Amino acid sequence: MEITTTYAIEILGTISFAISGTFAAMQKRLDPFGVLIIAFVTSIGGGTVRDLLLGDTPVAWMRNVNYCLLILVTSMLTMFFKTQIKKFKVTLFLFDSLGLGLFTLVGVQKGIVFGLEPGICVALGTITGCFGGIIRDTLLNTIPLIFRKEIYATACILGGILYFALLYFNLKADVAKILVIAFITTLRIVVVKYKLALPKFGY
């Protein structure tokens, strides 16, 4: 059961970020192969950086070709049905938020499996959630979303801390996972909808 949930979360996160990467690349008017590559790095970027930092190599997507196929099919379907989807910005944003919640949890859990301290696990979760988007934005030559805008990494960090708090109060792991994913995704959506932001530095 535990393992099934984890797989389901990883698959959903992979699909979400593949869609988000495809939309971002189409907005920049890349050709289909460029779009595929951006979909790919958005989807596997966070997990790859996490595995490299942990020394867990060859990295995950090399050991399981199914993730690559999943991204390929998702990205191609997204490109094919793009005309049916009018509001790109909203779509991109929703899938980005969902992927953020899903992958943050995957990263936190992997840190726990490696026996790292809670603070480092939260950092790993944040890296897994955020780095796909950071690499996507860096390659497309924009200041990464994470640094420009509303509470982004903050959502991951708070979600990671919430997960440890829930486990501390003996909540069932599967329930805690779903709560944390819902928390991160909802926080992102609420923050953007009401234009909440941390105050910035101005001189």
Added chain:
Amino acid sequence: MEITTTYAIEILGTISFAISGTFAAMQKRLDPFGVLIIAFVTSIGGGTVRDLLLGDTPVAWMRNVNYCLLILVTSMLTMFFKTQIKKFKVTLFLFDSLGLGLFTLVGVQKGIVFGLEPGICVALGTITGCFGGIIRDTLLNTIPLIFRKEIYATACILGGILYFALLYFNLKADVAKILVIAFITTLRIVVVKYKLALPKFGY
């Protein structure tokens, strides 16, 4: 014989990308040390990312100081003789194309040695071929060539597939290698000469 060919290919690829990096950096008007660093990352970037993903560390150039010396000498000679070479753009382009073909093959072969599936080997070849240029362009703060322009990664992917097809039909490995390198390099040159491109996404 097998091993000799592999070494020759790696050496040629290293030289090609060192020259291509040197030209790109001189065009951006960096100082000689900046040029050396860009030559270095262009030349070893792809192989380094490949080795990191595989967990084959310390990465290749740390184990063999000769590659570093080769890049140093190549880059310095290129800087020294730059006045003799008028058509920078063409030169940069030709060496970039040749390096692309050579390094793609090196990456595919390393994947085979690590016993990975053909699809992953093709991805490794593409990474080895393309990442030096991606890092070069990211550091020089331009959208990487690979995402802006003509069929680039596509050439690596098609070349990688061709290699497995040739091996499947029992072609001698050395002949297959030369064919694949020629295929990728020629495809790039033809594509740019006739301005072929995949259709882009427009809204």
Added chain:
Amino acid sequence: MEITTTYAIEILGTISFAISGTFAAMQKRLDPFGVLIIAFVTSIGGGTVRDLLLGDTPVAWMRNVNYCLLILVTSMLTMFFKTQIKKFKVTLFLFDSLGLGLFTLVGVQKGIVFGLEPGICVALGTITGCFGGIIRDTLLNTIPLIFRKEIYATACILGGILYFALLYFNLKADVAKILVIAFITTLRIVVVKYKLALPKFGY
């Protein structure tokens, strides 16, 4: 004694780069969490790339949560007392120079511990010193300082060579370390103060 000096150098370097990263991010008007992340990557970026290339994983900051706490506290104090500090540019620059000297030495020493050749050790020192700043500037979407301006990586390379020269003449290691740190930091400051630069390529 030897180990104590090494720790002191790493701690000072971490603080220097955390301050430098905090100032750079505040200048770009990021929100406090964005500032923390930039402070973090500036501080641990060089060492992380070094450890990845060596295959010494999980990377250093994951094994010792104290470095993360040190960066957190340093960055928060810097943000808090920013109004007291008028001349941001000078402050950023001085701490960047000091961090450069400290981290270059840390990298060279780690290369020696791993039994690598002197030339590779100097490269590792340069990577440890420079990559934090390169990642910082790349994420903030500017051409990295290292490629735009005055002798930067050059100071690391010359400092690394000086270290091996001093050891060759049987200088005590601790004295050699302090001399090299002073050399790199001073060279950076002199170079910028008198606007020394290597000649650039112009067409």
